[in-house]
Ligand SMILES: [Zn+2]
């Protein structure tokens with residue numbers, strides 16, 4: 001989850017250029033995607049085709065940063081790339097800061113859009129997803145032990161920015177082990193890794209010895225986790241499994257994340273992230289000597305937080321609690337209430 005030390009809260013040098021072992025160029029643009037929160041989009045230029053990886057959030061300043069960022073590639077590196085020159089668009093996962101700019105981008109190019117099948121519905125049936133996901137979130141917050149007023153407040157924060165976006169069609173799917181097509185039915189020669197957890201359809205993309213890690217591995221923060229009770233194929237169990245997938249890749253020289261600066265040693269960074277989750281899991285087991293709600297556990301882990309961070313902290317705590325509960329290390333203490341009440345708050349205790 002994001003913390004105050006997050007480097008996603010300051011703008012990085014942009015654009016930057018990376019060249020893969022096989023001579024393909026990857027341009028990195030750092031955009032302000034939400035106020036004071038920055039994300040990376042990438043353009044892979046293989047000499048014949050330009051592939052845009054992620055689109056920013058679609059907020060006006062994010063779109064503006066994207067257009068200016070592309071223009072500055074020409075100023076700094078001499079390569080002229082406008083949105084109209086983009087041949088293919090790949091979306092690494094179904095989070096707003098990565099796909100929200102898609103409608104804007106598609107006004108300038110009819111490049112086909114690809115995403116993993118498990119996140120496709122977020123793009124193609126967005127309005128339905130917001131309703132269903134909001135319902136699941138409400139259930140989670142009620143069980144987490146928040147007051148009705150606090151639940152209402154968090155639900156408003158969750159749903160308000162989502163009104164900006166509408167569904168867009170997807171032309172092809174990204175699938176592990178399968179080629180990524182270009183607009184003419186050719187092969188972009190990118191390796192797709194499906195790494196669920198942070199998002200059900202999260203993918204990493206390999207460009208020779210460069211790994212675009214998206215929000216699966218980031219340089220400083222541990223990518224945000226939500227419980228699988230909100231959406232299948234999210235959750236800490238999937239995430240930790242999928243870390244193993246990138247940890248064992250041979251020949252990766254650098255990782256480029258969806259936020260923050262490049263990752264010089266992806267394998268070492270994966271070990272740090274795994275370690276931080278294990279510490280958090282131990283801390284939770286330790287704190288559950290007496291019955292604790294998810295809201296209690298969130299406070300133990302993250303202290304008093306405010307605004308949208310309250311929601312992020314609860315989801316992060318919920319993902320860890322769920323992981324321990326699934327594995328029989330925590331059990332529900334108030335079984336009587338669970339039996340007799342419709343939507344009771346759950347209190348967890350160590351087994
Ligand atoms: Zn994300």
Ligand SMILES: [Zn+2]
Pocket residue numbers: 039095097098215258259
């Ligand atoms: Zn992100």
